[in-house]
Amino acid sequence: MTEPTSDPERGAWLARMGRALAGHGPVQLEFSHRLAPGDVRARGRFTGWLAGTDRRSLAPIAALLRDLGAPDVVLAAQRAEEPVPARQGVAIAIADPSESPEFRFYRHGRAASTLAERYDAWRWRPGRTARCSRYDFHFVPDPERDPLTLVRPEHRDGLADLLADDRFRRLSGFWSREDDGAVVQLDLALPWLPRAGALPGLRALARQIGAPEGPWLDLPIRHLALATAGHPPTLTLYVQAPLRGPWPADEDALQAGVVAGARALQTAVEAELSRLPQLPPPLAPERSELDGFYGGAVDRWRAILGEDLHYHAGIFADPDVDPDDATFTAASRRAVTELYEHLPAGGRIYDVGCGWGGPQAMIVRDLRAQCLGLTVSRGQWQHIRAAGLPVRWGDAESTLPPGRFDAALLLESLSHIRDKERLLQVLRASCRRLVMRVNCQDAAPPGPAFAGSMHMISSAQLRRSLEASGWRIVHWRDRRREALPSVRGWHRRLSALPPTDDAHVEALRTWCARVMKMPRAWADHNPLIEVVAD
Structure with missing residues (x-):
């Protein structure tokens, strides 16, 4: 398991995020584990989210972006009135101690005319040009987009098991991320926050990627992202929950708090699902x-x-x-x-x-x-x-x-x-x-x-x-x-x-x-x- 940089450095970046976001309305915190051939990166990737419908409610995001030296194109996207804002997030990814962090701005909104969801993201490093990605959501099944045709052939069996999961087919779907018009990632939404090791197909998919098993199997994951292009192949597991109590002092405290919050949400969702009547098998x-x-x-x-x-x-x-x-x-x-x-x-x-x-x-x-x-x-x-x-x-x-x-x-x-x-x-x-x-x-x-x-x-x-x-x-x-x-x-x-x-x-x-x-x-x-x- 790779640790990307020292604890003090990661803690300093987390503290900067906290100075901008803490105390400004409900904050969602998120971290991720990235699975790759022979490796699991369990540290160095965290995100803060704020919900908001106008510039005032999202002003802390703007302040954080300025503090991180975001390019003008990112600052302009943050304050744009179209799409109508819904929530915004800022992520800090510290992948290599020899390089500066990669910063990410996530803009989740709705088209002004139809209120359909719009989801975009910008990635940049200090002094470099920002790259923009677009995400499109698809319920399962989708008559025009089969996710199995978008991934590497060696990953299709594991992904097929994930897509066939009963709950996934009944109430969820996936985001396709496009860079320069090409799909480079599938992001499966898991609103019931399943334990990673209990999700059909996930272990097999990790084996197909070549990632070792470990503590990630116990994570209550909110969504997972499978890279469809690039080398090496990666699978990223995301855990998300509302911030409860003070801002975390370090990354260990962040992960512990988010996992505890996600497990509480998981318990609540399971209680709601248990009250539903028995449904017939999902029908294509x-x-x-x-x-x-x-x-x-x-x-x-x-x-x-x-x-x-x-x-x-x-x-x-x-x-x-x-x-x-x-x-x-x-x-x-x-x-x-x-x-x-x-x-x-x-x-x-x-x-x-x-x-x-x-x-x-x-x-x-x-x-x-x-x-x-x-x-x-x-x-x-x-x-x-x-x-x-x-x-x-x-x-x-x-x-x-x-x-x-x-x-x-x-x-x-x-x-x-x-x-x-x-x-x-x-x-x-x-x-x-x-x-x-x-x-x-x-x-x-x-x-x-x-x-x-x-x-x-x-x-x-x-x-x-x-x-x-x-x-x-x-x-x-x-x-x-x-x-x-x-x-x-x-x-x-x-x-x-x-x-x-x-x-x-x-x-x-x-x-x-x-x-x-x-x-x-x-x-x-x-x-x-x-x-x-x-």
């Missing part, structure tokens, strides 16, 4: 019956749904109107804006079954909320991602919300869930509020509908499932009559569309034609329940 989205069904050509769906691609019923002032395109568009938007009073402005929202992303785009623009969409359709995923909005490709039945959210939004998507009560329990554990409109079927027994893609329940069963899942209903209203003109609008547009080979389009055509035979009778027995629960 491409195996879901809904993947192909809810895709299709976006131009065709734009002709059916309108320019904004809102695939949900509108809310109309006149329930008897036969809507023209302008009226239809206004009602589709009103169906979203009428929910704004129940959604947290500036908060975090999980849009489960987000369709083509129409409501998500409105929520980000109007409420300035961080909204993550979830869809099982590759076509919808590609459309939303191309718009720059945060989206996850996955099956809601077997994935977990990636973190905590202020609200979960299900806009006519719960009917596609087979085990509704189980999903409601999962959302109860991670979301403070539930906002839904749910297609219910009160005049017939529960069963499949809409080409088998929907699994209908009655409004009475919906209420029972919510209460059994621990939700407290604070708002309940049937919006079907106000929404009924949507069927007329879809029917009119579909009548102008020639027959297709798209099963979804044809299912919608058949359903609209059937409803239009007796629209009021159908509406009386098939409520659209708007519900808010805390």
